[in-house]
Amino acid sequence: MRNIALIVSYDGTEYSGFQSQPKGNTIQDKLEEAIFLLSGERVKLTGSGRTDAGVHARCQIVNFPTSSSIPIERWTIALNTRLPNDIVVQRAFNVPEDFHSRRRALxxxxxxxxxxxxxxxxxxxxxxxxxxxxxxxxxxxxxxxxxxxxxxxxxxxxxxxxxxxxxxxxxxxxxxxxxxxxxxxxxxxxxxxxxxxxxxxxxxxxxxxxxxxxxxxxxxxxxxxxxxxxxxxxxxxxxxxxxxxxxxxxxxxxxxxxxxxxxxxxxxxxxxxxxxxxxxxxxxxx
The missing domain is CATH 3.30.70.660 (Pseudouridine synthase I, catalytic domain, C-terminal subdomain)
Structure with a gap:
């Protein structure tokens, strides 16, 4: 099991904030759906902060566990082809198992x-x-x-x-x-x-x-x-x-x-x- 972190930028205009909601129109929902389309896994990712509806991010950090063997260098481009144009993954990292994007933020x-x-x-x-x-x-x-x-x-x-x-x-x-x-x-x-x-x-x-x-x-x-x-x-x-x-x-x-x-x-x-x-x-x- 790996722990992967993503650096994500997004235009929040059309979304109901970062955190997942029942209607599914959030940044978290779109990212989790893209991860499923790429890896076949349903993951629950964690974000460094919960931006409100209409709020943007230049640098949002998220992380999630995965058992996928997809090489880390393929995740960025592969996710971006599966995401809406107003959400962009800037970089993907393998991070330590105990890394938590919210709790570890200084x-x-x-x-x-x-x-x-x-x-x-x-x-x-x-x-x-x-x-x-x-x-x-x-x-x-x-x-x-x-x-x-x-x-x-x-x-x-x-x-x-x-x-x-x-x-x-x-x-x-x-x-x-x-x-x-x-x-x-x-x-x-x-x-x-x-x-x-x-x-x-x-x-x-x-x-x-x-x-x-x-x-x-x-x-x-x-x-x-x-x-x-x-x-x-x-x-x-x-x-x-x-x-x-x-x-x-x-x-x-x-x-x-x-x-x-x-x-x-x-x-x-x-x-x-x-x-x-x-x-x-x-x-x-x-």
């Missing part, structure tokens, strides 16, 4: 993307939240810093959370402003638009921003609620310092709305001894 990073340009980007609309008015990026970045460390994140999780504890540790946070896109350059060339923004939205900026949150574990809707609250900070409806007060309140009603799912991606997962970032194969065993 840290995970989620990214939330917000487009603050006046006009939405047609080709990226499935992967970002379009906010047509400028935001205060500096205030949002300051607000993010209040989340660092070990805290009770009850204010930033759904009331539907079933976890016995809402204490989580956030290791890193970052707000990254993307270099000027074509749509933004078109906007900047229009002096009337720029002057209107400067007059009506002083201290706020346009552009595309990415919020990165890295932690040892996350709660249901946690990053989307953080993003929704930070957007209110960027709008000036809340201050950066309010993020700390909201966190301390441990009350979901004190935080902002749950941001739309399409802006969120599971961006990276880190393990001890598995270099996912470089896509190397440290556990390859031929």
């Amino acid at each position: 840290r995970k990073t989620y990214r939330y993307t917000i487009n603050c340009n006046r006009i939405p980007d047609l080709f990226r609309r499935r992967y970002e939240f379009h906010h047509p008015t400028p935001l205060d990026f500096n205030a949002m970045n300051s607000g993010l810093q209040h989340l660092l460390g070990k805290h009770d994140f009850s204010s930033f999780t759904s009331p539907l959370s079933t976890k016995p504890s809402h204490i989580r540790t956030i290791l890193e946070v970052k707000l990254e402003v993307e270099k000027e896109s074509t749509s933004q350059l078109t906007y900047l060339a229009n002096d009337d638009n720029r002057e209107w923004d400067e007059r009506h939205y002083p201290g706020k900026q346009r552009g595309i921003i990415h919020l990165y949150v890295t932690g040892t574990g996350f709660l249901y809707n946690m990053v989307r609620i953080i993003a929704g609250t930070l957007i209110q900070v960027g709008e000036g409806k809340r201050t950066a310092e309010d993020m700390g007060f909201i966190l301390a309140a441990r009350n979901r009603a004190k935080a902002g709305p749950t941001a739309v799912p399409q802006g969120l991606s599971l961006w990276d997962v880190v393990y001890d001894g598995l270099d996912v970032g470089s896509m190397r194969e440290p556990f390859l065993d031929n």
Whole structure:
């Protein structure tokens, strides 16, 4: 019996999340069906994180046991020919028998993307939240810093959370402003638009921003609620310092709305001894 891990990317737009559901329209269901079509085995795979409906993944790690003798180097291409076009296996590894993609994860990073340009980007609309008015990026970045460390994140999780504890540790946070896109350059060339923004939205900026949150574990809707609250900070409806007060309140009603799912991606997962970032194969065993 082998234990195989896969690095998987997917566009979650058309799916009901990662975790298997009775109707079968999930990433897990599609992967398990592809494995059955390839190996003839019905497996139950484990994922590093359970992304919600409409949420994407750049780097989702899954693993499953198999008695199949198919060489490891054949799994990637063979699975991709049996998967929908919006799910792609990036690499397959033989991993130790005790490897568990969720329990062995040291840290995970989620990214939330917000487009603050006046006009939405047609080709990226499935992967970002379009906010047509400028935001205060500096205030949002300051607000993010209040989340660092070990805290009770009850204010930033759904009331539907079933976890016995809402204490989580956030290791890193970052707000990254993307270099000027074509749509933004078109906007900047229009002096009337720029002057209107400067007059009506002083201290706020346009552009595309990415919020990165890295932690040892996350709660249901946690990053989307953080993003929704930070957007209110960027709008000036809340201050950066309010993020700390909201966190301390441990009350979901004190935080902002749950941001739309399409802006969120599971961006990276880190393990001890598995270099996912470089896509190397440290556990390859031929």
